[in-house]
């Protein structure tokens with residue numbers, strides 16, 4: 001059992017986490033609109049999907065979603081949701097498909113996962129190989145502006161990983177500002193995006 005497995009059962013009960021997913025999806029809708037893209041009929045990879053909070057918004061938006069996460073506990077929660085909601089266009093697996101996908105993704109999203117990866121640039125490069133030409137990659141992560149801070153990513157780290165992976169039209173900026181009543185801190189995660197030329 002890994003640390004994420006232990007968090008899985010209470011994950012959806014956390015108002016801050018739910019609010020983050022909702023705000024991330026709202027920011028994604030803006031990014032999609034800016035690129036002239038839409039969810040209905042699209043094929044999406046939700047990498048580091050957790051319990052599928054973002055997956056649910058994507059499915060409701062009309063996308064077919066492959067959700068991937070290394071935590072069995074998180075996947076169990078998502079699989080229960082798939083069953084309950086009768087989602088037929090969602091898969092939940094612990095590993096990325098091997099080799100070139102038969103049908104590349106229109107969109108790949110990584111919500112609060114990239115900063116936890118052992119080799120973030122290598123994983124982004126692997127993910128980008130699964131995008132169709134013109135496909136969009138979007139990630140959200142806490143900004144690490146203090147070099148001594150163990151968590152998060154800097155804007156330069158994101159820009160450099162997305163560039164090295166072959167993406168173009170790269171933008172890295174605050175993805176959303178979200179304040180939850182009763183909580184002091186405003187969430188201001190970075191959103192990194194790029195398209196495969």
Ligand SMILES: C[S@@+](CC[C@H](N)C(=O)[O-])C[C@H]1O[C@@H](n2cnc3c(N)ncnc32)[C@H](O)[C@@H]1O
Pocket residue numbers: 004017021047048049050051052053054068069070071074110111112113116117
């Ligand atoms: C902060 S949680 C975010 C979960 C979800 N995206 C959300 O916003 O609710 C980070 C997730 O990344 C997953 N994760 C960590 N390393 C991973 C890896 N190498 N491959 C896939 N998922 C990973 C964890 O299991 C965990 O579910």
